[in-house]
Amino acid sequence: MRNNIIHGQSCKICNTTTNYAFQATILNKYTIEYYVCPTCDFLQTEEPFWLEEAYRNPINVYDTGLLTRNYEFSTIITIIIYFFFDYRKTFLDYGGGYGLLTRTMRDIGFDFFHYDPITPNLFARGFEHNDKNQHYELVTAIECFEHFNNPIHDIEKILSLSRNVFFTTELRPQHLPEQTWWYYGFEHGQHISFYSSKTLSFLAQKYNLYYINLGSCHLLTSKKLNPLLIRVLISFRHKGLFISIKKIMNSKTLSDYEYLKKSTVPFL
Numbered sequence: 001m002r003n004n005i006i007h008g009q010s011c012k013i014c015n016t017t018t019n020y021a022f023q024a025t026i027l028n029k030y031t032i033e034y035y036v037c038p039t040c041d042f043l044q045t046e047e048p049f050w051l052e053e054a055y056r057n058p059i060n061v062y063d064t065g066l067l068t069r070n071y072e073f074s075t076i077i078t079i080i081i082y083f084f085f086d087y088r089k090t091f092l093d094y095g096g097g098y099g100l101l102t103r104t105m106r107d108i109g110f111d112f113f114h115y116d117p118i119t120p121n122l123f124a125r126g127f128e129h130n131d132k133n134q135h136y137e138l139v140t141a142i143e144c145f146e147h148f149n150n151p152i153h154d155i156e157k158i159l160s161l162s163r164n165v166f167f168t169t170e171l172r173p174q175h176l177p178e179q180t181w182w183y184y185g186f187e188h189g190q191h192i193s194f195y196s197s198k199t200l201s202f203l204a205q206k207y208n209l210y211y212i213n214l215g216s217c218h219l220l221t222s223k224k225l226n227p228l229l230i231r232v233l234i235s236f237r238h239k240g241l242f243i244s245i246k247k248i249m250n251s252k253t254l255s256d257y258e259y260l261k262k263s264t265v266p267f268l
């Protein structure tokens with residue numbers, strides 16, 4: 001029987017030596033160990049040797065919430081960008097999967113671009129992040145942080161693109177183990193990094209940013225914003241606020257069509 005005294009690898013966030021937390025079976029065949037950091041609360045798996053297998057299908061078959069989630073997040077991101085950032089500037093969806101959010105945000109009227117090194121871009125072709133020197137008003141990262149094998153590397157890459165990051169990830173249960181928690185994703189093995197609000201506050205402090213918790217949504221930002229006001233405005237998104245902003249914005253659906261038609265890039 002293992003116990004908390006057993007020390008694991010270094011914490012991938014703050015470098016403290018981690019403690020053994022529990023073990024579980026992933027992909028229905030590998031028994032692996034999880035380690036928790038006593039300093040920043042970060043929970044990580046042992047060094048993942050199963051990722052190639054886990055990513056044979058990059059969007060896992062169990063992700064039935066993909067479309068609903070995309071719509072919900074697009075309404076929340078719309079509220080945040082419109083009221084708290086310069087909505088006329090450019091934005092990037094980091095780890096944007098098939099490009100669904102980028103296309104959705106462009107359809108609303110925001111100048112969004114797409115970046116994903118793993119998943120093929122199906123919906124936002126022609127709007128890929130290509131310019132390495134491009135700086136964005138805000139970067140979104142939907143359901144990415146729990147996939148990061150080297151979170152500091154990815155977070156620093158994101159922060160080099162923008163000092164404002166909206167991202168989503170479920171915060172880990174306070175008491176470990178709680179193996180019924182769906183977010184561990186034992187069946188697909190792609191979730192290997194789990195954060196608490198303490199972990200995210202640690203990151204904010206490390207990079208001299210403000211951290212705002214919005215449930216499973218999070219903001220790391222250089223701007224001093226009012227969290228209560230953000231929460232109130234988000235709560236009004238389905239009470240006419242999102243639709244009103246959508247009416248004010250100029251959708252890029254048609255102008256993108258014109259742009260792609262004139263483009264010399266062979267998309268087909």
Ligand SMILES: [Zn+2]
Binds near residue numbers: 015
């Ligand atoms: Zn740590």
